[in-house]
Amino acid sequence: xxxxxxxxxxxxxxxxxxxxxxxxxxxxxxxxxxxxxxxxxxxxxxxxxxxxxxxxxxxxxxxxxxxxxxxxxxxxxxxxxxxxxxxxxxxxxxxxxxxxxxxxxxxxxxxxxxxxxxxxxxxxxxxxxxxxxxxxxxxxxxxxxxxxxxxxxxxxxxxxxxxxxxxxxxxxxxxxxxxxxxxxxxxxxxxxxxxxxxxxxxxxxxxxxxxxxxxxxxxxxxxxxxxxxxxxxxxxxxxxxxxxxxxxxxxxxxxxxxxxxxxxxxxxxxxxxxxxxxxxxxxxxxxxxxxxxxxxxxxxxxxxxxxxxxxxxxxxxxxxxxxxxxxxxxxxxxxxxxxxxxxxxxxxxxxxxxxxxxxxxxxxxxxxxxxxxxxxxxxxxxxxxxxxxxxxxxxxxxxxxxxxxxxxxxxxxxxxxxxxxxxxxxxxxxxxxxxxxxxxxxx
Amino acid sequence: xxxxxxxxxxxxxxxxxxxxxxxxxxxxxxxxxxxxxxxxxxxxxxxxxxxxxxxxxxxxxxxxxxxxxxxxxxxxxxxxxxxxxxxxxxxxxxxxxxxxxxxxxxxxxxxxxxxxxxxxxxxxxxxxxxxxxxxxxxxxxxxxxxxxxxxxxxxxxxxxxxxxxxxxxxxxxxxxxxxxxxxxxxxxxxxxxxxxxxxxxxxxxxxxxxxxxxxxxxxxxxxxxxxxxxxxxxxxxxxxxxxxxxxxxxxxxxxxxxxxxxxxxxxxxxxxxxxxxxxxxxxxxxxxxxxxxxxxxxxxxxxxxxxxxxxxxxxxxxxxxxxxxxxxxxxxxxxxxxxxxxxxxxxxxxxxxxxxxxxxxxxxxxxxxxxxxxxxxxxxxxxxxxxxxxxxxxxxxxxxxxxxxxxxxxxxxxxxxxxxxxxxxxxxxxxxxxxxxxxxxxx
Numbered sequence: 001x002x003x004x005x006x007x008x009x010x011x012x013x014x015x016x017x018x019x020x021x022x023x024x025x026x027x028x029x030x031x032x033x034x035x036x037x038x039x040x041x042x043x044x045x046x047x048x049x050x051x052x053x054x055x056x057x058x059x060x061x062x063x064x065x066x067x068x069x070x071x072x073x074x075x076x077x078x079x080x081x082x083x084x085x086x087x088x089x090x091x092x093x094x095x096x097x098x099x100x101x102x103x104x105x106x107x108x109x110x111x112x113x114x115x116x117x118x119x120x121x122x123x124x125x126x127x128x129x130x131x132x133x134x135x136x137x138x139x140x141x142x143x144x145x146x147x148x149x150x151x152x153x154x155x156x157x158x159x160x161x162x163x164x165x166x167x168x169x170x171x172x173x174x175x176x177x178x179x180x181x182x183x184x185x186x187x188x189x190x191x192x193x194x195x196x197x198x199x200x201x202x203x204x205x206x207x208x209x210x211x212x213x214x215x216x217x218x219x220x221x222x223x224x225x226x227x228x229x230x231x232x233x234x235x236x237x238x239x240x241x242x243x244x245x246x247x248x249x250x251x252x253x254x255x256x257x258x259x260x261x262x263x264x265x266x267x268x269x270x271x272x273x274x275x276x277x278x279x280x281x282x283x284x285x286x287x288x289x290x291x292x293x294x295x296x297x298x299x300x301x302x303x304x305x306x307x308x309x310x311x312x313x314x315x316x317x318x319x320x321x322x323x324x325x326x327x328x329x330x331x332x333x334x335x336x337x338x339x340x341x342x343x344x345x346x347x348x349x350x351x352x353x354x355x356x357x358x359x360x361x362x363x364x365x366x367x368x369x370x371x372x373x374x375x376x377x378x379x380x381x382x383x384x385x386x387x388x389x390x391x392x393x394x395x396x397x398x399x400x401x402x403x404x405x406x407x408x409x410x411x412x413x414x415x416x417x418x419x420x421x422x423x424x425x426x427x428x429x430x431x432x433x434x435x436x437x438x439x440x441x442x443x
Numbered sequence: 444x445x446x447x448x449x450x451x452x453x454x455x456x457x458x459x460x461x462x463x464x465x466x467x468x469x470x471x472x473x474x475x476x477x478x479x480x481x482x483x484x485x486x487x488x489x490x491x492x493x494x495x496x497x498x499x500x501x502x503x504x505x506x507x508x509x510x511x512x513x514x515x516x517x518x519x520x521x522x523x524x525x526x527x528x529x530x531x532x533x534x535x536x537x538x539x540x541x542x543x544x545x546x547x548x549x550x551x552x553x554x555x556x557x558x559x560x561x562x563x564x565x566x567x568x569x570x571x572x573x574x575x576x577x578x579x580x581x582x583x584x585x586x587x588x589x590x591x592x593x594x595x596x597x598x599x600x601x602x603x604x605x606x607x608x609x610x611x612x613x614x615x616x617x618x619x620x621x622x623x624x625x626x627x628x629x630x631x632x633x634x635x636x637x638x639x640x641x642x643x644x645x646x647x648x649x650x651x652x653x654x655x656x657x658x659x660x661x662x663x664x665x666x667x668x669x670x671x672x673x674x675x676x677x678x679x680x681x682x683x684x685x686x687x688x689x690x691x692x693x694x695x696x697x698x699x700x701x702x703x704x705x706x707x708x709x710x711x712x713x714x715x716x717x718x719x720x721x722x723x724x725x726x727x728x729x730x731x732x733x734x735x736x737x738x739x740x741x742x743x744x745x746x747x748x749x750x751x752x753x754x755x756x757x758x759x760x761x762x763x764x765x766x767x768x769x770x771x772x773x774x775x776x777x778x779x780x781x782x783x784x785x786x787x788x789x790x791x792x793x794x795x796x797x798x799x800x801x802x803x804x805x806x807x808x809x810x811x812x813x814x815x816x817x818x819x820x821x822x823x824x825x826x827x828x829x830x831x832x833x834x835x836x837x838x839x840x841x842x843x844x845x846x847x848x849x850x851x852x853x854x855x856x857x858x859x860x861x862x863x864x865x866x867x868x869x870x871x872x873x874x875x876x877x878x879x880x881x882x883x884x885x886x
Contacts, residue, residue: 020474021477021488023474023476024671024676026470026471026474027473031468032466034466035467045499046491046494047470048489049473049490049492050489051488056489080640121644141641160672161852162847162848165849197523198584199562202562202564223524224461224465228467233467289766294742298742299743299744299745299746299749300742300746302741302742303743303746303858305741306739306741311741315766316769317741317769319763319773320742320760322749322758323755323758323759323760325759326759360773374752406605406608408750409605415746
């Protein structure tokens with residue numbers, strides 16, 4: 001029988017640093033902490049991004065401890081004069097700032113191991129609020145801090161992403177599991193590429209409405225959409241109603257077939273694993289070698305595939321034929337074809353895919369040629385026109401799209417669409433089923 | 444004589460959307476709005492990221508209007524059931540929600556132009572708080588809103604980045620300029636690659652300390668560091684002291700020589716233009732054609748260069764030789780060299796750069812070969828070992844580095860380091876001066 005579960009502990013994130021407010025740096029740390037919190041079963045309700053200003057950090061920390069049992073702070077632990085976080089946390093919790101002799105020792109040792117003298121400025125990284133304990137940082141000079149205040153636990157981590165990642169996973173999460181009975185949230189994510197958010201909603205909302213009539217748990221499920229064009233993800237999350245009912249993972253999974261039919265052919269998979277990860281898994285499993293022939297994306301599609309650990313098991317390489325001369329010389333595209341149809345055309349895309357497959361000696365090659373802008377568009381071929389082709393030696397498929405957005409958006413969109421075409425071909429020849437797949441634990 | 448300037452208007456950003464808190468989406472909109480605010484002369488003090496929950500959005504909006512003259516809201520204007528922003532803003536300012544017949548007409552027309560029937564769900568995008576005015580959205584269905592409350596102006600924009608960008612620039616900024624006397628902030632940014640933040644601080648802090656003695660304006664300047672490894676930027680910002688003194692741009696620029704000497708050879712430029720933009724400008728100006736031969740970065744270095752509008756003026760292309768067979772077949776790397784030294788070695792990096800230059804017929808070619816991990820490392824060649832080489836036909840330079848971080852960090856770091864090596868070669872042959880350069884206005 002369902003019973004009221006204890007509600008998840010509430011967390012907030014304080015991201016500290018002028019560079020986050022001046023637009024110089026994108027706040028990827030907050031997204032990382034949000035992803036970890038969700039996976040742990042901690043409810044992240046709020047992120048506040050603050051300047052490096054003493055009074056503002058103090059006030060935000062005090063406000064955060066009033067609303068959240070868990071306060072995750074990042075940034076401002078560095079050695080320079082604009083790093084104020086440690087002192088601000090001490091003031092917020094009413095502690096004195098003390099220099100910790102053991103921490104000075106560890107810091108000195110770290111610099112010795114690097115064979116570098118320790119700048120005096122780094123000494124402040126051995127200061128801590130008097131009631132705080134340290135969180136080890138094996139990959140940087142700034143150790144983290146944990147301090148309790150007003151019933152909340154405050155965890156302070158460095159802003160350098162790789163240091164924050166390691167400290168969150170190795171130092172903060174075990175302490176959170178000790179302090180709270182955590183139930184990881186249950187969700188099922190349907191991943192699509194090639195369909196807009198509102199069209200997608202129209203297709204699935206009848207399916208969801210029917211599902212809600214089947215059980216109180218399914219009635220309570222929360223439906224989200226995540227658009228990161230050209231991809232849109234549908235997320236079903238099991239949340240508790242007032243009587244404590246929540247869908248089970250099996251109940252959510254039982255919707256796969258109906259949702260899959262509604263989302264086909266845009267649906268490429270279920271679960272957290274991204275498209276590149278699924279392509280690498282499918283191609284590796286079936287021993288297919290992959291190649292890219294890229295023009296307007298200039299290597300981005302290949303690089304996105306290679307961001308997956310183990311991509312070397314299936315990726316041969318790519319020819320970036322940004323200049324038309326390279327299309328002729330390295331991809332063997334006929335000069336007459338280029339002259340007659342232009343570089344952004346179906347015949348050239350097909351020739352690039354077939355030529356790339358031959359030149360690189362691979363099983364499959366996907367080609368991309370388009371107009372990324374801002375210049376170069378015409379009335380017949382406006383900016384955003386992209387031709388794709390996939391050749392597997394048996395046949396070559398083609399797609400023409402008109403993508404929208406600025407240069408960066410178009411390049412990223414085209415690189416991802418190329419993955420979808422590659423996936424569709426692998427799917428069509430039976431090598432890539434639409435299945436539930438979570439990413440493997442990587443570094 | 445300096446006189447007290449009117450302080451800049453204070454702004455805050457409310458970013459709305461569960462997907463920002465669950466870690467599914469990185470909040471690039473806040474960085475964009477921060478960058479625009481800084482350039483305008485608006486002081487962005489705070490970003491709050493909120494869930495799609497009515498009471499939380501209402502409370503945050505009310506709090507924001509109490510502290511900020513300008514409230515920039517993004518997200519939650521879509522057609523689906525989890526989009527609550529319009530109604531929440533109406534409640535926060537005490538307005539009724541009204542359906543606007545003109546907006547229904549515009550929405551219907553947009554769908555007609557796309558040749559698609561309008562889903563009923565989209566009708567809610569024609570609702571507005573009764574005292575609000577619309578902000579046009581020519582690239583999406585969700586129009587924006589402006590509404591005044593308690594002396595603050597609230598601007599509500601869609602969360603889709605390209606729609607938000609256009610609306611901010613074309614609709615919001617002109618209204619901000621009407622409402623406020625804005626003085627764009629003055630800052631000078633020194634861009635380095637290849638030196639850590641604390642070592643960099645040690646080198647320049649004496650220079651800055653001396654500069655502060657020269658005038659009250661220089662004494663008041665604010666010094667920031669922005670680390671986005673492997674890059675670190677030093678930012679001097681002219682801020683007013685209590686007597687109204689602030690450094691002029693000329694005073695800041697007069698520090699170029701001393702700071703340049705302190706930061707050499709890591710310094711590659713001054714101003715907002717990034718390294719790729721500077722390489723494209725220098726190579727294009729001097730008619731040099733560029734190529735890449737990439738292994739562990741798999742095309743990322745080429746793609747980053749091609750993210751610059753006009754890259755086609757200098758970029759020929761790239762060969763991504765992820766598999767060693769491609770290194771032999773397309774880059775002409777000797778099989779014996781690969782067997783003797785391994786793919787990640789100085790001789791192979793040199794052979795890749797020289798072979799890539801020949802195969803692609805370019806003036807300069809930069810090669811990258813390394814171990815991106817998480818697997819593949821050994822004691823002699825741990826994960827993060829990367830060899831670079833640049834060939835210009837006259838000579839080939841080489842660099843071996845041990846980069847740190849996870850796979851994505853290593854690949855991005857290596858791709859940027861390759862640009863620095865290319866830059867250094869262009870600099871050495873007199874084609875790329877370290878100069879002040881702002882990005883050109885692009886789409």
